[in-house]
Amino acid sequence: MPTLRLSLPLSAPRTSLLHSSRRFFSAGFSRLFPSCYPREKLQRDCRRVQLFLKMEVLLRSLSPRLRLFSRFYTRMDKNKAMVEYLQRYGVLRSDRVAEVMEMIDRALFVPKENPPYLDSPMPIGYNATISAPHMHALCLELLKDHLQPGMRALDVGSGSGYLTACFAMMVGPEGQAVGIEHIPELVAASIENVKRSAATPLLEKGSLSLHVADGRYGWPEAAPYDTIHVGAAAPEIPKALLDQLKPGGRMVIPVGDLFQDLQVVDKKLDGSIISRNETGVRYVPLTSRSAQLQNY
Ligand code: SAH
Numbered sequence: 001m002p003t004l005r006l007s008l009p010l011s012a013p014r015t016s017l018l019h020s021s022r023r024f025f026s027a028g029f030s031r032l033f034p035s036c037y038p039r040e041k042l043q044r045d046c047r048r049v050q051l052f053l054k055m056e057v058l059l060r061s062l063s064p065r066l067r068l069f070s071r072f073y074t075r076m077d078k079n080k081a082m083v084e085y086l087q088r089y090g091v092l093r094s095d096r097v098a099e100v101m102e103m104i105d106r107a108l109f110v111p112k113e114n115p116p117y118l119d120s121p122m123p124i125g126y127n128a129t130i131s132a133p134h135m136h137a138l139c140l141e142l143l144k145d146h147l148q149p150g151m152r153a154l155d156v157g158s159g160s161g162y163l164t165a166c167f168a169m170m171v172g173p174e175g176q177a178v179g180i181e182h183i184p185e186l187v188a189a190s191i192e193n194v195k196r197s198a199a200t201p202l203l204e205k206g207s208l209s210l211h212v213a214d215g216r217y218g219w220p221e222a223a224p225y226d227t228i229h230v231g232a233a234a235p236e237i238p239k240a241l242l243d244q245l246k247p248g249g250r251m252v253i254p255v256g257d258l259f260q261d262l263q264v265v266d267k268k269l270d271g272s273i274i275s276r277n278e279t280g281v282r283y284v285p286l287t288s289r290s291a292q293l294q295n296y
Helices: 014-032 039-061 064-088 095-103 133-146 162-171 184-195 200-205 239-243 289-293
Strands: 122-125 128-130 152-156 176-181 208-212 225-230 245-256 260-267 273-281
Touching: 064 095, 064 133, 095 133, 095 162, 122 184, 133 162, 133 225, 133 245, 133 273, 152 162, 162 176, 162 184, 162 200, 162 208, 162 225, 176 184, 184 200, 184 208, 200 208, 239 245
Parallel strands: 152 176, 152 225, 176 208, 225 245
Antiparallel strands: 122 128, 245 260, 260 273
C-alpha cells in the first residue's frame, strides 16, 4: 500500500485547511484506496463534501443566532455524516468502530472555534492537536480486536480525550481505558469533554480514567494492556510501553521525527515483538512538558 504523508501544518488556518483537505481528499485517498471507489465518483463526492464544509464555515461566520442554529440542527447528523464519509472512503471498515464513532460526538472534543467534522487535525491548545477523524478511524480499526469487552487499553497523549472515550466504549464497563496526558489543563478539559459524551457513565464507574503523567513511562498501575495507543510521535518505542503490553497485545505508535511512520507492534504470546509500518504520518512529538510548551 502506498504511504500517505499529510502535508497539513499542525495548526493551519481555516482557509488553508479547506484547501489542504481538498488536495488530501482528491489525491491521498484515491491513491490509498484505488480499487474500492471509482475515481469520478470519488472526485464528485469530494466536491460535495467540500461544498458542505464550506457552507458550514460560512454559516458559522454569520450572526450568532444562525451559528447556534447551524450547530443545533445537525450536530449528531453531521457526526453521522462524517462517519459515513469515512466508511465510503474505506478507512472505516467495521460496524463496531463505526458505531462507536457515531456514539462519541467529535464536536464535544474540538474547541468551539474550529469546524469539528472536517477531516483534519485541529488545535486544542498547548501546542497540541486532536488528530484528524481518518487517523482516529484508522487507529480504532487497527486496534479493534484488542478492544474487546473486558480488555484493558492505554491511550498515551490522550489530549482531547476522544480516543480514550472510544476505547472505553469498546472495552465496556468490565474493561479499563486509561488516558495519560502530561498537560494538566488538557486533562481537566478532556474530563469535561467526556462528561458531556456518551462515555460519561464509564467515567463515573471508573472504567475510564484520565491522568496527568509522563506517558513515556506508561501507567504501570493498570498494566498489562491488551492495547496501547500513542497519540504523539516518539523517536523510538519507549521500553516501558513495550513492557506494559500484554503478550498477545497490540500497540499503535507513530515513530520518527520529521518523517514518521505509524508502527503496528504486536507482542506474541512468547513475548517476542514483531512490528510493521502502516503508513507515513505527522503527529506532534512525544516529549517533555517544557519542550512542548516552548513549542518544541
Ligand atoms: N489522541 C489525541 C492526540 C493529542 S496530540 C487526540 O486526538 O486528542 C498528542 C498529545 O500528546 C498532546 O496532547 C500532548 O500534550 C501529549 N503528549 C506529548 N508528549 C507527552 C508525554 N511525554 N506524556 C504525555 N502526553 C504527552
